[in-house]
Amino acid sequence: MVIDDEPQIRKLLEITLSSNEYVVWQAENAQQGLIMAANHPPDLILLDIALPDRSGHEVLRELRAWYNKAIIILSVQNSEADIVAALDNGASDYLTKPFRNAELLARIRSAIRRNIPENAQTVIETGSLQVDLVARVVRKQEVVLRLTNTEFNLMALFAQNIGRVLTHQYVLKEIWGVGYQQETQYLRVFVRALRKKIEDDANNPQHIITESGVGYRFA
Amino acid sequence: MAFTSIRKRPLSTQILISMSVVTGVSVGAFFLKDVFGYREIALMLLMAVSIIAMTFEIIPVLISAVASALIWNFFFIPPLFTFHINNTEDTLLFSLYFLIALVNGVLSTKIREAEKKMREKEEKAQSVKLYDTLFNSLSHELRTPISTIIGSVDALQEEKSKLSEQQQDMLLSEIAEAGERLNRQVGNLLNMSRLESGMLQPKPDWCDPEELFKQVTDKLPPHTQTIHSHLPDPAPLIKMDSGLVEHILVNLLHNAILYTPDATHIHLTLETETTSCTFIVEDDGPGFPENEMALVFEKFHRLPHSKAGGSGLGLSIVKGYVEAMRGTVNLENRLSGGARFVITIPVEISYMNQLQHE
Numbered sequence: 034m035v036i037d038d039e040p041q042i043r044k045l046l047e048i049t050l051s052s053n054e055y056v057v058w059q060a061e062n063a064q065q066g067l068i069m070a071a072n073h074p075p076d077l078i079l080l081d082i083a084l085p086d087r088s089g090h091e092v093l094r095e096l097r098a099w100y101n102k103a104i105i106i107l108s109v110q111n112s113e114a115d116i117v118a119a120l121d122n123g124a125s126d127y128l129t130k131p132f133r134n135a136e137l138l139a140r141i142r143s144a145i146r147r148n149i150p151e152n153a154q155t156v157i158e159t160g161s162l163q164v165d166l167v168a169r170v171v172r173k174q175e176v177v178l179r180l181t182n183t184e185f186n187l188m189a190l191f192a193q194n195i196g197r198v199l200t201h202q203y204v205l206k207e208i209w210g211v212g213y214q215q216e217t218q219y220l221r222v223f224v225r226a227l228r229k230k231i232e233d234d235a236n237n238p239q240h241i242i243t244e245s246g247v248g249y250r251f252a
Numbered sequence: 253m254a255f256t257s258i259r260k261r262p263l264s265t266q267i268l269i270s271m272s273v274v275t276g277v278s279v280g281a282f283f284l285k286d287v288f289g290y291r292e293i294a295l296m297l298l299m300a301v302s303i304i305a306m307t308f309e310i311i312p313v314l315i316s317a318v319a320s321a322l323i324w325n326f327f328f329i330p331p332l333f334t335f336h337i338n339n340t341e342d343t344l345l346f347s348l349y350f351l352i353a354l355v356n357g358v359l360s361t362k363i364r365e366a367e368k369k370m371r372e373k374e375e376k377a378q379s380v381k382l383y384d385t386l387f388n389s390l391s392h393e394l395r396t397p398i399s400t401i402i403g404s405v406d407a408l409q410e411e412k413s414k415l416s417e418q419q420q421d422m423l424l425s426e427i428a429e430a431g432e433r434l435n436r437q438v439g440n441l442l443n444m445s446r447l448e449s450g451m452l453q454p455k456p457d458w459c460d461p462e463e464l465f466k467q468v469t470d471k472l473p474p475h476t477q478t479i480h481s482h483l484p485d486p487a488p489l490i491k492m493d494s495g496l497v498e499h500i501l502v503n504l505l506h507n508a509i510l511y512t513p514d515a516t517h518i519h520l521t522l523e524t525e526t527t528s529c530t531f532i533v534e535d536d537g538p539g540f541p542e543n544e545m546a547l548v549f550e551k552f553h554r555l556p557h558s559k560a561g562g563s564g565l566g567l568s569i570v571k572g573y574v575e576a577m578r579g580t581v582n583l584e585n586r587l588s589g590g591a592r593f594v595i596t597i598p599v600e601i602s603y604m605n606q607l608q609h610e
Binding site: 113131217218220221222224225235236237238243245246 | 431435460463491495498602
């Protein structure tokens, strides 16, 4: 379902999405979107953050009271603060306008995949990496990596959120706890250390991807 | 200017200050009246009035002219402590003094007013000129990609059957490129207006320069030049607004890509001191003409005969962002040819590599 007040964007999204065999519902403002979503809960909502009648942040909060499937935020460039706020309020992902179709479709696929709760996987694999949450071991090409305790916790958090953007604040809170949200210095140091261990080329990371001004995405 | 700032004070303050000056000079002269004759003292008082005329508005100037004439008469012209004047020579002198003080005062203020008007006129002419450049540049920079898009779409809609598949693909990539260009220009304009509105507040946070360089090079359009990154090893963490720095470096590298020959080398270097860091962007291109070096950071300034594609805003945004972070930006030509941009920003540096919380 698309909630966006710009007819051109709605048209474009409808063409792209229906040609990829998605069924598209369209709403042109917050009120219409909320009613439509309540009547026919969709698998995914594309929500424009700047709506004419109410702010997208409000719509997001209201939806999150009962809707637990994917919500992708559409926003304009240079609004990292908006994006971080939306992600911290439960948005699954974000796209900045103008966006590429390939990117849009990839984000949608990844978000819909995460709609189905995976039955508590204990071993997560991506590329040549294997994260065993129970044995607390990370293997790269079947070789066990030597990670410190915090490095493993960070790795486990990333692995359990493959494809999802995690804001800096969120990661700091999850790993170091409440009160450490401002200590981005720790995060930088650990991400750098972790990249040196898990990436083929730490300067060209393929797993821990930086999202400028927002956070990290694990692939 | 100091003079103008004094003139902006309220009239009462101006009068108070000028009266104190006149009184001060008179008291000083009174003690010296045995050394100098009373005619020399008239010159000293005239001097005081002239200085007042250089700085204050007309009313305090007139008041001090009159006051100083009366003071001179009362305290210095014999017989002392009367307004009476004995001989015709002194009467003439007194009248002349009065006249000179008035003319002096009135003329000085008039000249200053004329100068002020001239300055305002020049400023207005300059802002009209800037406005014109802005408009010409904007309409050109925005209309070119728009024309490309409209024209290409027209061709695709109306003459589709006449166009080969290859030609159609070419038109489509023209549209794509024009879209990118339009997006870039609008981005530049928005950044510029954010800067000018004074709403830009740098938000320093810890950042990993290795990560920053990767972000920067990822954001560049396809290019034939090779970009070499040089970082200290190990690279420290830097506390700065990495979003702004990213913008600055992307703008500088994008410029280098646009304006240097194919297959040349571009170097991006980071050097750190204890409380600052320096970014250097160097290229192998033609460099800048000496007479243009001071102008390149001006809004909408473009080098004569420069290639299409730039907005004339990139470097002024660079300068604005650097200054918002209280840093400096310098441009020089390399001895070996090519341009070198040097940006120094005050930052916090951390070499924390292992953590106490392990």
